[in-house]
Amino acid sequence: xTNPEGMLTWKDLEIGSIVAEPGNASQYQTGDWxxxxxxxxxxxxxxxxxxxxxxxxxxxxQNAEGYFEANLFYCKGCGICARECWTRxxxxxxxxx
Amino acid sequence: xxxxxxxxxSVAIGEAVRLANADVIAAYPxxxxxxxxxxxxxxxxxxxxxxxxxxVESEHxxxxxxxxxxxxxxxxxxxxxxxGLELMHEVLYVASSMRLPVIMTVANRALSxxxxxxxxxxxxxxxxxxxxxxxxxxxxxxxxxxxxCAFRIGEDRRVLLPVMxxxxxxxxxxxxxxILFPEQSEVDQFLPPNQYPLPLDPSKPVSMGDxxxxxIYFETKWAxxxxxxxxREVILQCWNEFGKTFQRYYSPVECxxxxxxxxxxxxxxxxxxxxxxxxxxxxxxxxxxxLIRLRLWRPFPFGEIxxxxxxxxxxxxxxxxxxxxxxxxxxxxEVKSALYGEDKKPRVIGFVxxxxxxxxxxxxxxxxxNRGIEISQKGSDQEFEIFGVRE
Numbered sequence: 001x002t003n004p005e006g007m008l009t010w011k012d013l014e015i016g017s018i019v020a021e022p023g024n025a026s027q028y029q030t031g032d033w034x035x036x037x038x039x040x041x042x043x044x045x046x047x048x049x050x051x052x053x054x055x056x057x058x059x060x061x062q063n064a065e066g067y068f069e070a071n072l073f074y075c076k077g078c079g080i081c082a083r084e085c086w087t088r089x090x091x092x093x094x095x096x097x
Numbered sequence: 098x099x100x101x102x103x104x105x106x107s108v109a110i111g112e113a114v115r116l117a118n119a120d121v122i123a124a125y126p127x128x129x130x131x132x133x134x135x136x137x138x139x140x141x142x143x144x145x146x147x148x149x150x151x152x153v154e155s156e157h158x159x160x161x162x163x164x165x166x167x168x169x170x171x172x173x174x175x176x177x178x179x180x181g182l183e184l185m186h187e188v189l190y191v192a193s194s195m196r197l198p199v200i201m202t203v204a205n206r207a208l209s210x211x212x213x214x215x216x217x218x219x220x221x222x223x224x225x226x227x228x229x230x231x232x233x234x235x236x237x238x239x240x241x242x243x244x245x246c247a248f249r250i251g252e253d254r255r256v257l258l259p260v261m262x263x264x265x266x267x268x269x270x271x272x273x274x275x276i277l278f279p280e281q282s283e284v285d286q287f288l289p290p291n292q293y294p295l296p297l298d299p300s301k302p303v304s305m306g307d308x309x310x311x312x313i314y315f316e317t318k319w320a321x322x323x324x325x326x327x328x329r330e331v332i333l334q335c336w337n338e339f340g341k342t343f344q345r346y347y348s349p350v351e352c353x354x355x356x357x358x359x360x361x362x363x364x365x366x367x368x369x370x371x372x373x374x375x376x377x378x379x380x381x382x383x384x385x386x387x388l389i390r391l392r393l394w395r396p397f398p399f400g401e402i403x404x405x406x407x408x409x410x411x412x413x414x415x416x417x418x419x420x421x422x423x424x425x426x427x428x429x430x431e432v433k434s435a436l437y438g439e440d441k442k443p444r445v446i447g448f449v450x451x452x453x454x455x456x457x458x459x460x461x462x463x464x465x466x467n468r469g470i471e472i473s474q475k476g477s478d479q480e481f482e483i484f485g486v487r488e
């Protein structure tokens with residue numbers, strides 16, 4: 001049972017706040033406090049995958065065309081992908097832009 | 098048929114844990130608790146208790162190992178004292194917050210510095226708010242009985258909380274007393290197997306001790322508080338059932354000649370028995386004094402305290418711990434707060450005494466009571482009184 005806003009109440013918790021559903025961490029939106037996000041310029045991308053390797057959140061995926069994109073549900077906007085990108089294909093822009 | 102034995106109280110605790118058939122004991126020796134885990138180590142080494150005995154490098158590790166054991170559903174026991182309890186401190190919160198029914202005896206000891214291995218309640222009071230059920234005991238029989246009760250209370254599905262049994266270091270841990278041990282079959286009947294509902298199990302994975310961001314942390318804490326409050330009922334039921342089975346009854350607040358007494362003394366732990374001697378003498382002298390002893394420290398027995406003191410005019414509370422820069426003794430402070438909203442309540446006078454193994458004799462208790470009465474009549478500019486410090 002959840003409250004009208006769909007949030008868990010204290011009565012909904014398992015004993016000791018045990019998480020009894022394996023793997024449900026994937027439902028946790030780690031990107032909700034991001035203040036900046038990566039923009040990928042595919043004209044500069046050489047599909048090397050260094051952004052994919054360095055992303056600490058594991059949220060960069062390769063699409064059907066072989067280019068990389070960040071899943072913004074998880075991306076925290078740390079900027080490591082842009083820092084590591086050899087061709088400067090990734091720029092970090094403030095969320096409000 | 099119970100067996101009566103003359104036995105050191107620490108060793109008796111080991112025997113109680115054997116009767117409870119504990120699965121895991123993780124412990125680090127520390128005075129005055131050492132004999133408890135020493136005896137358990139012997140029992141396990143001799144094959145008299147089929148348990149895993151985990152010697153660890155510190156009390157922090159002892160409690161951490163207990164958490165892991167309890168999390169897989171093992172019946173888990175440890176013991177500590179004083180500095181050891183302090184070193185466990187952060188893990189104590191984790192045990193209660195994760196709802197793991199670890200059972201621990203604490204041979205109450207003063208805190209450093211100066212280094213003291215002797216008894217008082219400084220260690221207890223420092224872990225007052227860690228979310229454990231906490232029970233004070235006065236003699237060896239009470240410790241043995243309450244160790245058995247602690248497993249049943251803590252592991253009860255409606256509770257699932259860790260339990261501390263407090264016994265005074267040396268004054269109780271190292272004395273030899275006649276103690277009744279129930280038969281194994283009686284214990285087995287009283288204490289059902291531990292069946293933790295959501296144990297760590299590879300075939301049914303769960304995550305324990307997860308991250309709790311602001312969106313959920315407060316809910317977890319409130320659930321924990323509601324649960325500790327709900328444990329009251331189970332504690333009472335357990336003591337009642339224990340009494341019916343073994344003819345020894347326990348209650349959150351124990352009364353001794355208190356019903357007709359205008360002046361009451363409140364004590365905890367083994368000093369209560371000395372205080373009874375003083376009460377007997379004073380009543381023999383025609384004085385209307387009585388004693389109440391706090392057994393259940395957490396959850397705090399608000400209702401029982403109010404009921405026990407409602408006809409008294411003066412209530413003298415002896416703490417064996419100092420709350421530095423605070424109201425004197427933590428127990429007196431809580432008793433005062435329990436009575437604050439009552440229309441009819443006794444005048445509460447706080448004393449702090451018996452620190453670091455300092456004895457209080459029957460004559461000393463008489464002195465405390467007389468001084469308390471004097472303060473109640475003449476008043477005092479002190480928040481609390483000190484008993485027994487040389488001027």
